[in-house]
Amino acid sequence: MGPIRQLVDRVRGQLLAPGHEDYDRARRVFNFMIDRRPAAILRCAGVADVIQGVLFARRQQLPLSIHSGGHGVAGSAVCEGGLMLDLSGMKGMRVNPERRTTQAQAGLLLGEFDHETQAFGLATTLGVVSVTGIAGLTLGGGLGWLNGKYGLACDNVLAADVVTADGELVTASASDHDDLHWALRGGGGNFGVVTSLTYQLHPVNSVLAGGLSFPPEQARDALRFYHAFASVAPDELSMAGSVSRHPEGGPTVSIAVCYCGPFDEGERVLQPLRDFGRHAGGAIGPMSYQAFQSGPDSGFPSGRQHYWKSSYLKDLSNESIDVLLEFAATSPSPYTGIGLQQMTGVASRVDPRATAFAHRDRQYDFLILSQWEDRDDSDRNMDWTRRCFDAMRPYLREAVYVNNLGEQEHDRVRDAYGVNYERLAAVKTRYDPENVFRLNHNIVPGVGI
Known part of the structure; x- marks a missing residue:
């Protein structure tokens, strides 16, 4: 493990290195064309582990990838030779049926999310395959079966808890860090590690x-x-x-x-x-x-x-x-x-x-x-x-x-963000000027401003 051993005493979750019996299973994602080998995989037990992982990767100048659902076809959830933060075990969820809202952790899959909300006859737009992860889907927009009546998944995000590049946990909403709240609704994983999302729900049974x-x-x-x-x-x-x-x-x-x-x-x-x-x-x-x-x-x-x-x-x-x-x-x-x-x-x-x-x-x-x-x-x-x-x-x-977008389609990043690219680059520059979160369809800090 080398320097990564330093993380062991700082986290509650399990740290997997090559050779561990669970390592190969943990690095696998939906697309089996992806075959990368992280130096270590941190199975985050909570937000504190995410913070420690981000700070450690930054200090050690290690590539950092974020695995929530692992459904992205580009395989950005897995890095080569760096630290992979695995949030797939973070599946906490709390539904407020009176307000028709829910706070859901980033490791949830669509089917798990629907299981909780449907107990109250509620739902929100989320994809079309229940084994998809909610976090990556939502951060990229989230086209699903309810989009005609209730908009995209990102249109229903009321707030997000985010660990930024400096290891700070912030809540982005319309009233707090509103620029980040705007950017997270379609700008992908460029701005931090989203640990939970608060959604507006609707009566759907x-x-x-x-x-x-x-x-x-x-x-x-x-x-x-x-x-x-x-x-x-x-x-x-x-x-x-x-x-x-x-x-x-x-x-x-x-x-x-x-x-x-x-x-x-x-x-x-x-x-x-x-x-x-x-x-x-x-x-x-x-x-x-x-x-x-x-x-x-x-x-x-x-x-x-x-x-x-x-x-x-x-x-x-x-x-x-x-x-x-x-x-x-x-x-x-x-x-x-x-x-x-x-x-x-x-x-x-x-x-x-x-x-x-x-x-x-x-x-x-x-x-x-x-x-x-x-x-x-x-x-x-x-x-x-x-x-x-x-x-x-x-x-x-x-x-x-x-x-x-696939793994090799970096030339189409501007096409993905369209007229909002320059504003997204400005938000990226504020929250991640060193481009710590670059293993994604990347918005380069400052470029286009």
């Missing part, structure tokens, strides 16, 4: 939700229908389209929906979708919000390699549909999909400068989500992903959801 799939011969018409239908959807309805390779050849299209309003009105709104085409599978009906959130989990098992390319798509034109269908039919992996998750309603109408998340519009989060099992298949899958993305470029915006 059962939803009208599910999905329908369409066979290859209807794929083109299904995408055209999806775009027309999504373009006029009310705030209560959030949708996601996906295109993948049909097991028997050709592309297949799926349309998933979540309606969080009165069911009788929802049935009326969704009737055109039920009436469209010939369904190859799926169903839509009343279900608990928690059950719907966990529905896709089986499609993202541990152990797969992941390589993503992403941007925003405003208009699903006939020409772009042709490209999507052509590439989906030739995907090298049966587990790969091309997603078109809708940003709509409240989330699309927020002023782009009101939070650090700048990309406010009625649009699709376009994501080529390539995943495969055998590492030897990596070159083939990555090449297909790049070719698909390049073919779609003429139809995409010069913008990207920061949570979808």
Whole structure:
């Protein structure tokens, strides 16, 4: 361990070095393409451990990475040769049903968060896969099934407890450290270690939700229908389209929906979708919000390699549909999909400068989500992903959801933060002038000011 041994007597949590029986498991993240080896992993037992870890890494000039949920495709949660702060065991949560708020620690996963809030018939926007970590998702924006009615996850953050680069614990809110509060809502992990988040909750219990799939011969018409239908959807309805390779050849299209309003009105709104085409599978009906959130989990098992390319798509034109269908039919992996998750309603109408998340519009989060099992298949899958993305470029915006950025996409950081980059750089300069928190989609202190 070398100098890292000095940390042992300063922390309550467990310190893992290479050779420890838990070390290899602890350094693994969602994306198995990531294979970095920290000098040590500190399993933080509480905020005091986070403070000690930050101060130690700074004194020793060690790379410092922050692991909360570990779901980020870029694998920034794990550093090479530095100190990894593992917050995944910090899962405390307190719901206030009267005020409809909750304070939740950074180690929680979406499913764990939903389990607590749903006991009171409450929820907030948080992703679409329940094994995702709440902290990284929220700091990058947090697009989820309730975005049309209640905005993004970051729009619902009332406060955040943050350990800054100098080891100070501060609470950022609209009334205290308001510049930091603004930056955390879409600016990622650039400004400190977020140990807990306070969210606004909303009355959500059962939803009208599910999905329908369409066979290859209807794929083109299904995408055209999806775009027309999504373009006029009310705030209560959030949708996601996906295109993948049909097991028997050709592309297949799926349309998933979540309606969080009165069911009788929802049935009326969704009737055109039920009436469209010939369904190859799926169903839509009343279900608990928690059950719907966990529905896709089986499609993202541990152990797969992941390589993503992403941007925003405003208009699903006939020409772009042709490209999507052509590439989906030739995907090298049966587990790969091309997603078109809708940003709509409240989330699309927020002023782009009101939070650090700048990309406010009625649009699709376009994501080529390539995943495969055998590492030897990596070159083939990555090449297909790049070719698909390049073919779609003429139809995409010069913008990207920061949570979808891959490990090598440093040239797209400004695209991720958009019109807010300069203001974010100013906040970074105030709270982290030495760029201690640089293992992320990094905003360099002072650059652009």
